[in-house]
Amino acid sequence: MAITDSISVSTKGRRDVLDITPDLCAIVKKHGIGSGIVVVFVPGSTAALTTIEYEPGLKKDIDVYLDRLFPYGEPYHHHETWHDDNGSSHLQAAMLGPSITIPVVEGKLTLGTWQQVVLIDCDTRPRNRQLVVQMLV
Amino acid sequence: MAITDSISVSTKGRRDVLDITPDLCAIVKKHGIGSGIVVVFVPGSTAALTTIEYEPGLKKDIDVYLDRLFPYGEPYHHHETWHDDNGSSHLQAAMLGPSITIPVVEGKLTLGTWQQVVLIDCDTRPRNRQLVVQMLV
């Protein structure tokens, strides 16, 4: 059986990293999920989901190293299509991926103690994002 | 309940990017999926699945930047094992990942307007790929 919910967040863009773990835990509790999986999906092609230890130093490292792999100022072919500036954002998001799947066991997400589910918004401007949370039990 | 289908594609290799969204939408419709998830999985270790805005500029950027991260011509240890030339393909595919999971809500994949599900074939030669589409409702 599938149960759908959502999480709305406002981001600053430019590899802003947001911890959505408290929202996810609240949703799992609200729907009384005992055993199953939670799929989180971000519509849009310039944001991504993964897990990290959510602490300020690592947030900066993600910013620095994603920009190093796909630098903001380079002449992406994507810019020729739309005359915009977010080619790097698209590549960063595609590499990280738009979804994450987490088991729920005995009513809890099976995350490690220092492991949080994060949205990384790679776009070059602030964005509002509505994440889809799909639970299967 | 699990329902299985598949998508067959022919690729050119060398980071050929194929939009499989129309095929996925048709499969979801064909099986009358109302609410659930779709898991797409590519058997083989030199191709991957993610989402991008499917437009010609970004397809070129994916080619350029994946090759920059894991360049074709370097002396990979993998080549010593099989005396072939696709070590870069294996690393590109492993980094992107072989599967993607997308929620289905009210009969529709929850993709953004400019977000398509793509197969990226990183192998060094043309390949035929049969993707597994597993739906859970």
Next chain:
Amino acid sequence: MAITDSISVSTKGRRDVLDITPDLCAIVKKHGIGSGIVVVFVPGSTAALTTIEYEPGLKKDIDVYLDRLFPYGEPYHHHETWHDDNGSSHLQAAMLGPSITIPVVEGKLTLGTWQQVVLIDCDTRPRNRQLVVQMLV
């Protein structure tokens, strides 16, 4: 219906690559899964799951190229937070991702012939890892 099992492994850290496919196949068989999905998830933020052709050359390539993208010896901001040395491990694991989802069709994981499910432990020291295996049928 969700069925939970687990896989325990000991790793050497430093991008140690372990083939967990035999364990997964045994779990699928043990629980008599005919059709569904298997979600494997690694608790902790310095290890990741993906698929590769599991052979010694590629294991070395993964070590070399992950270290090239996020080198061990650089001054990560994460080190300022905890005065440890594994900032590179966190970035490598976040990029690869902590979970993988694989269809099961007619009692078998839909892997390619030369495709294995691997845990990559990016931490800087040996670790014991207990992976969560969540099956949905």
